Amino acid sequence: MKLKIAVLPGDGIGPEITVQAVKILKSIADRFDHDFHFEEAAVGATAIDQFNNPLPEATLDLCKESDAILFGAIGHPKYDNDPSAKIRPEQGLLRLRKELGLFANIRPVTTYSKLIEMSPLRPERIEGVDMVIYRELTGGIYFGEKSLNDEGTSATDVCTYSVMEIERIAHLAFKAAQKRRKKLTLVDKANVLETSRLWRKTVTAIAKQYPDIQLEFLFVDNAAMQMILNPKQFDVILTENLFGDILSDEASVISGSIGLLASASVGNKNTLFEPIHGSYPEAAGKGIANPLAAILSAAMLLDHFHLTEEAKAIRDAVEISIKLNICTQDINNEYHYSTEKVGDFLDGLI
Amino acid sequence: MKLKIAVLPGDGIGPEITVQAVKILKSIADRFDHDFHFEEAAVGATAIDQFNNPLPEATLDLCKESDAILFGAIGHPKYDNDPSAKIRPEQGLLRLRKELGLFANIRPVTTYSKLIEMSPLRPERIEGVDMVIYRELTGGIYFGEKSLNDEGTSATDVCTYSVMEIERIAHLAFKAAQKRRKKLTLVDKANVLETSRLWRKTVTAIAKQYPDIQLEFLFVDNAAMQMILNPKQFDVILTENLFGDILSDEASVISGSIGLLASASVGNKNTLFEPIHGSYPEAAGKGIANPLAAILSAAMLLDHFHLTEEAKAIRDAVEISIKLNICTQDINNEYHYSTEKVGDFLDGLI
Numbered sequence: 288m289k290l291k292i293a294v295l296p297g298d299g300i301g302p303e304i305t306v307q308a309v310k311i312l313k314s315i316a317d318r319f320d321h322d323f324h325f326e327e328a329a330v331g332a333t334a335i336d337q338f339n340n341p342l343p344e345a346t347l348d349l350c351k352e353s354d355a356i357l358f359g360a361i362g363h364p365k366y367d368n369d370p371s372a373k374i375r376p377e378q379g380l381l382r383l384r385k386e387l388g389l390f391a392n393i394r395p396v397t398t399y400s401k402l403i404e405m406s407p408l409r410p411e412r413i414e415g416v417d418m419v420i421y422r423e424l425t426g427g428i429y430f431g432e433k434s435l436n437d438e439g440t441s442a443t444d445v446c447t448y449s450v451m452e453i454e455r456i457a458h459l460a461f462k463a464a465q466k467r468r469k470k471l472t473l474v475d476k477a478n479v480l481e482t483s484r485l486w487r488k489t490v491t492a493i494a495k496q497y498p499d500i501q502l503e504f505l506f507v508d509n510a511a512m513q514m515i516l517n518p519k520q521f522d523v524i525l526t527e528n529l530f531g532d533i534l535s536d537e538a539s540v541i542s543g544s545i546g547l548l549a550s551a552s553v554g555n556k557n558t559l560f561e562p563i564h565g566s567y568p569e570a571a572g573k574g575i576a577n578p579l580a581a582i583l584s585a586a587m588l589l590d591h592f593h594l595t596e597e598a599k600a601i602r603d604a605v606e607i608s609i610k611l612n613i614c615t616q617d618i619n620n621e622y623h624y625s626t627e628k629v630g631d632f633l634d635g636l637i
Numbered sequence: 638m639k640l641k642i643a644v645l646p647g648d649g650i651g652p653e654i655t656v657q658a659v660k661i662l663k664s665i666a667d668r669f670d671h672d673f674h675f676e677e678a679a680v681g682a683t684a685i686d687q688f689n690n691p692l693p694e695a696t697l698d699l700c701k702e703s704d705a706i707l708f709g710a711i712g713h714p715k716y717d718n719d720p721s722a723k724i725r726p727e728q729g730l731l732r733l734r735k736e737l738g739l740f741a742n743i744r745p746v747t748t749y750s751k752l753i754e755m756s757p758l759r760p761e762r763i764e765g766v767d768m769v770i771y772r773e774l775t776g777g778i779y780f781g782e783k784s785l786n787d788e789g790t791s792a793t794d795v796c797t798y799s800v801m802e803i804e805r806i807a808h809l810a811f812k813a814a815q816k817r818r819k820k821l822t823l824v825d826k827a828n829v830l831e832t833s834r835l836w837r838k839t840v841t842a843i844a845k846q847y848p849d850i851q852l853e854f855l856f857v858d859n860a861a862m863q864m865i866l867n868p869k870q871f872d873v874i875l876t877e878n879l880f881g882d883i884l885s886d887e888a889s890v891i892s893g894s895i896g897l898l899a900s901a902s903v904g905n906k907n908t909l910f911e912p913i914h915g916s917y918p919e920a921a922g923k924g925i926a927n928p929l930a931a932i933l934s935a936a937m938l939l940d941h942f943h944l945t946e947e948a949k950a951i952r953d954a955v956e957i958s959i960k961l962n963i964c965t966q967d968i969n970n971e972y973h974y975s976t977e978k979v980g981d982f983l984d985g986l987i
């Protein structure tokens with residue numbers, strides 16, 4: 288298969304982990320006789336530094352004409368604590384999601400038996416957890432109007448959802464549930480928010496087309512509790528943008544490390560693959576960043592193009608590295624390996 | 638001391654737990670020679686059934702003229718799944734908070750050594766957790782304009798914060814931190830939301846008045862993760878309404894049971910005390926509801942009026958009941974006691 292893959296390393300640890308993912312994808316191409324073409328472009332704080340734009344047009348163009356995008360991470364503390372900054376790295380990612388219409392962010396959460404002991408949760412609560420979070424990604428309060436009054440004394444963010452925005456991701460989530468344990472949990476705050484009530488109404492209506500799926504509702508506060516109390520109850524979780532952001536980071540504790548969680552952001556045409564972790568600037572350049580989430584994002588990329596055997600080769604290699612403890616310090620704090628060493632080890636297994 | 642206490646039992650398990658809290662407060666009044674006067678009023682689904690209004694004027698009037706309000710719980714599933722319901726139980730609580738200007742909801746989270754084993758988290762992660770969450774309670778997306786277009790195809794919720802709204806609760810939180818471990822963590826989503834940036838800016842400015850306090854910032858997604866990974870890092874958490882709702886429910890898993898967590902909602906004049914758990918309709922009328930959160934809310938009430946010894950008497954009794962396992966089934970699933978039996982046992986210790 289011929290694939291053009293745009294590589295957007297981004298900020299912080301983004302570049303070092305992306306390099307490892309690309310290396311592995313190249314070995315996959317060799318072994319399985321594919322033709323993967325990689326092209327790199329700037330995004331985030333790095334792009335602001337170079338082009339004064341967190342998403343330069345050249346980057347956007349490259350992404351549009353590529354079959355898939357491999358994304359590193361975004362964000363830099365110098366912008367976080369400057370509430371008056373007009374240009375911020377995150378705008379690059381948000382605009383990319385919006386421009387490409389990447390409306391569904393898919394975040395699987397499972398456990399690795401070797402890592403069960405690392406989770407802050409008791410083993411019996413998490414053994415066998417297998418859920419996937421469908422987070423709406425181009426709507427809600429992230430993209431609503433933002434304003435600050437002239438005196439700077441009052442700020443506003445608007446959260447809007449349309450039936451169409453809810454429907455398109457709901458269909459994806461229901462279809463995913465059909466291939467899994469046939470349960471879908473909608474997380475909202477319908478007892479307070481109008482948008483949540485529209486979600487509940489729309490999803491309830493769509494559910495009629497999926498009679499084999501058991502639909503449940505959970506308020507987001509309760510969901511944040513259930514995620515820890517009894518994560519095994521979840522199969523597919525469907526939720527809006529902000530709730531999905533919070534819940535999927537929370538869910539990452541189940542797997543024992545956020546450094547393991549990959550995601551796919553899908554739209555009608557383009558698809559982007561990225562770790563759910565952030566740019567982790569404190570770790571940048573030290574060779575300690577965990578490349579597994581980036582590498583597992585590459586596996587999701589392969590899955591997306593039905594390269595199932597290839598994706599499995601990556602996941603098997605990841606399993607082995609975890610089993611043998613060939614891992615970075617976040618997972619293996621005794622004899623830890625560098626980002627590159629972990630990548631090389633996996634590469635050797637492909 | 639003479640106190641007029643409005644009792645609003647509300648829905649679901651609200652009435653049965655509130656009865657126990659009132660019983661204990663009466664014994665406290667007897668033993669310490671106070672004059673507590675209780676008056677009951679309707680709120681929530683119960684009030685809708687009786688008066689077609691989740692917060693009848695009589696209830697609001699009673700609350701206004703009382704020294705304190707003891708609140709049970711609110712909510713009924715028949716409204717949750719009816720997105721077109723015009724009147725909903727929660728409006729009663731929200732309007733009460735707004736009308737009385739209860740702008741700060743204070744939620745302490747600690748552990749009980751006997752219950753450490755019940756928490757889904759590993760003991761070493763939670764032993765010694767001692768945090769308090771300051772949740773803004775009368776602003777943000779809860780109270781912003783809500784709308785649905787005529788065709789019912791698009792819904793909107795508006796989130797607004799003013800500097801004044803942020804300042805008043807921030808001062809309370811900084812002052813609380815001064816009496817504690819001198820650390821304050823502001824939770825926001827300043828990399829995306831304009832309101833969050835106003836929070837960050839305003840709190841940063843106020844921090845100058847509290848040079849003894851160490852101020853940290855955490856994005857809400859990261860906070861949802863840190864709450865489980867390392868809850869001991871937190872002393873005082875300050876956050877806006879919706880984030881506080883989610884995070885405090887999440888934090889409840891630390892204590893081993895949401896049935897133990899009390900809260901105080903304070904304003905300039907009135908103060909309301911309520912468990913953080915919901916109305917738990919499945920359990921209503923069965924005598925299985927845990928009355929401890931309601932009883933500990935009563936202890937917070939006493940603390941508020943500087944009746945420190947009295948509050949301690951309640952907390953000591955709760956400690957004993959937990960130590961001796963005289964508890965409802967959520968805590969003691971072997972030989973569990975009814976709601977009333979637990980209340981009676983505590984009452985006997987006062």
Ligand SMILES: CC(C)[C@H](C(=O)O)[C@@H](O)C(=O)O
Pocket residue numbers: 361362377380381532563828829858
């Ligand atoms: C960087 C940030 C804007 C982003 C988000 O909140 O969507 C990140 O947290 C994520 O979850 O992908």
Ligand SMILES: CC(C)[C@H](C(=O)O)[C@@H](O)C(=O)O
Pocket residue numbers: 478479508711712727730731882913
């Ligand atoms: C009942 C509901 C409106 C309420 C809220 O979200 O504020 C509750 O969850 C709480 O936390 O007090």
